[in-house]
Amino acid sequence: MVDHGWTEEEFASRLDWGLWRRILGHVRPYRRTAAALALVSTGIAAIEALYTLLTRAVVDGVASGATESRLATYGAAYAALTLGLAGGVRLFVPLAGRIATGVGHDIRRAGFDRLQELSFSYYDRRPVGWLMARLTSDCDRLARLIGWGALESIWAVAMIAGIVAVMAYLNARLALAVLAVIPVMVGVSAAFQRRILRASRLVRKANSLITGAYNEGILGARTTKTLVREDRNLAEFQGRTCEMYGASVRSAVLASLYFPIVLALGSVGSGVALALGGRDVRAGTMSIGTLIAFVMYAAHFIWPILELARVFTDLQAAQAAAERVQGLLDTEPEIRDAPAVREAEAARRAGRPPGQGAGARGDPIETVEFRDVAFAYREGRPVLEGFDLAVRAGQTVALVGPTGGGKTTVVSLLCRFYEPTRGQVLLNGVDYRERSLAWLQSQLGVVLQTPHLFTGTIRDNLRYGRLDAADAEVEAAARLVGAHDFIAALEKGYASPVGPGGANLSTGQRQLVALARAVLADPRLFVMDEATSSVDTQTEHAIQEGIRTVLAGRIAFVIAHRLSTIRSADVIVVIEKGRIVEQGGHRDLLARRGKYYELYVSQFTREKEDELLGPAAKA
Numbered sequence: 001m002v003d004h005g006w007t008e009e010e011f012a013s014r015l016d017w018g019l020w021r022r023i024l025g026h027v028r029p030y031r032r033t034a035a036a037l038a039l040v041s042t043g044i045a046a047i048e049a050l051y052t053l054l055t056r057a058v059v060d061g062v063a064s065g066a067t068e069s070r071l072a073t074y075g076a077a078y079a080a081l082t083l084g085l086a087g088g089v090r091l092f093v094p095l096a097g098r099i100a101t102g103v104g105h106d107i108r109r110a111g112f113d114r115l116q117e118l119s120f121s122y123y124d125r126r127p128v129g130w131l132m133a134r135l136t137s138d139c140d141r142l143a144r145l146i147g148w149g150a151l152e153s154i155w156a157v158a159m160i161a162g163i164v165a166v167m168a169y170l171n172a173r174l175a176l177a178v179l180a181v182i183p184v185m186v187g188v189s190a191a192f193q194r195r196i197l198r199a200s201r202l203v204r205k206a207n208s209l210i211t212g213a214y215n216e217g218i219l220g221a222r223t224t225k226t227l228v229r230e231d232r233n234l235a236e237f238q239g240r241t242c243e244m245y246g247a248s249v250r251s252a253v254l255a256s257l258y259f260p261i262v263l264a265l266g267s268v269g270s271g272v273a274l275a276l277g278g279r280d281v282r283a284g285t286m287s288i289g290t291l292i293a294f295v296m297y298a299a300h301f302i303w304p305i306l307e308l309a310r311v312f313t314d315l316q317a318a319q320a321a322a323e324r325v326q327g328l329l330d331t332e333p334e335i336r337d338a339p340a341v342r343e344a345e346a347a348r349r350a351g352r353p354p355g356q357g358a359g360a361r362g363d364p365i366e367t368v369e370f371r372d373v374a375f376a377y378r379e380g381r382p383v384l385e386g387f388d389l390a391v392r393a394g395q396t397v398a399l400v401g402p403t404g405g406g407k408t409t410v411v412s413l414l415c416r417f418y419e420p421t422r423g424q425v426l427l428n429g430v431d432y433r434e435r436s437l438a439w440l441q442s443q444l445g446v447v448l449q450t451p452h453l454f455t456g457t458i459r460d461n462l463r464y465g466r467l468d469a470a471d472a473e474v475e476a477a478a479r480l481v482g483a484h485d486f487i488a489a490l491e492k493g494y495a496s497p498v499g500p501g502g503a504n505l506s507t508g509q510r511q512l513v514a515l516a517r518a519v520l521a522d523p524r525l526f527v528m529d530e531a532t533s534s535v536d537t538q539t540e541h542a543i544q545e546g547i548r549t550v551l552a553g554r555i556a557f558v559i560a561h562r563l564s565t566i567r568s569a570d571v572i573v574v575i576e577k578g579r580i581v582e583q584g585g586h587r588d589l590l591a592r593r594g595k596y597y598e599l600y601v602s603q604f605t606r607e608k609e610d611e612l613l614g615p616a617a618k619a
Helices: 017-063 068-117 120-124 128-170 172-179 182-219 221-226 230-283 288-330 339-350 407-414 437-441 458-462 471-480 484-489 507-520 537-550 563-567 586-592 595-613
Strands: 367-378 381-392 396-400 422-427 444-447 525-529 555-559 571-576 579-584
Touching: 017 068, 017 128, 017 288, 068 128, 068 288, 128 172, 128 182, 128 288, 172 230, 172 288, 182 221, 182 230, 182 288, 221 230, 230 288, 367 407, 381 407, 381 555, 381 579, 396 407, 407 525, 407 555, 444 507, 458 471, 458 507, 471 484, 471 507, 571 586, 571 595, 579 586, 579 595, 586 595
Parallel strands: 396 555, 396 571, 444 525, 525 555
Antiparallel strands: 367 381, 367 422, 571 579
């Protein structure tokens, strides 16, 4: 099996009532609906309890020779109870549905909002499929349990309370005898609790692994086919599904054992009522109607208990989902504003003039300094060590070096996707941890080697970071990076759909759209990670001319291997094993014949030959 590099969390082995109180906190916005649901459910339970009392009165009335008018009164009472029951059912269905739908909506929205806040390190440890399972199947399960489980629990508790009260009123001694089975039911429930909970967790874990495998299979379909790995992937997936099958069967077997045992114990109550009550009837101390009522109550008593047992089983099975969903909602971003920064930002927003948005940039970034920066994605495995670099507005810095040297880590720290494990990143002379994330990231323009486009039109994607941009500004940005010509050639132009992830466009076209999107956002800090690797040399030259105009007065960090991109940088930084080994201009570094010269010879000679030979080099 492929090691996916992540593990499920381990949780407590028993029901966590504190967790469920927090989950039920999501019902707070619907407390009026919940109160109405509780009232209706209690009313329905009361009506069902009254049916048996009415039956007792009818039987005793017939036995004592009741008049036709009295029997007609009983009939009218039955009709009234039936109408009341139908009306209650008509009310509780939409009430429970409203709670279930509303809670599901709120949890998904809160989960998505938290995913937007979480740091990149969280996604390093969680596959997409795992996160999808949290916000789909787990949320659905919780929503159904909260809505319909609450309805059934309230009805069952009210029904049990009503039956107990009526039985105690009719015959306290017989009532105690019938209720003697309850402690045994509680013991059985406790015995099954741990086993059902463990099985349900295995089911949820297997489901997460299957969802993750689906996601990886879809995203890696091209690689799978080119490496002819379909059979092996199918075998691995079959292993996942077998785990799911086995865990599901174990969970179903436990549930199928639990309910019959509870049902059998409940049936004992009916036998006790019939045996003891029969003797009282023969002795003349109890009416036949009261005996029939006791037998009916003993039989009816099973159903609310069975319903509570089922809800209890569902609660145990859903705890795994509750733990994971609430765990996601409770996860704090590793990268977040300090308390003092949040207070200052709140004060700034409170005093903001009308119409000024929350993303106001404030003072622009004029200088960037890395001061003795160290960083490690995992403890004990440093990626950067003693990194020092100072850049001012108007400068373009090119980061070069062998793969794995730390180039992408530098720009990730600059964008504050991660924070240094030691040292400081200073913006305008201030540690960027003392400034708000919104202030920094509102001034960023980032273009990655593999750009991501969102489902929608080309215009939608270009405006993604600046929704108020006019059509003329959108077109100007596209012209600047050389994207306008291919966009205009499409059937719908800027209104052309890009497809999921930009599937309707070539890799180079997606890159151009991503470049134009970053340019339109008018960033003060521009980051390009192999941003022109997917375009031809001629298009790259046109893009470079446009970007050179854009970068005037701004700070740019560029990771690239093409000579044209590197050579035009103001500062070239050679990084190897997380340290700066050389720094300077293109000509100066070549003259030193050091690491940069070696990289130039090994990586750029072929490019130079292509430029000199032109079409002949490609023949």
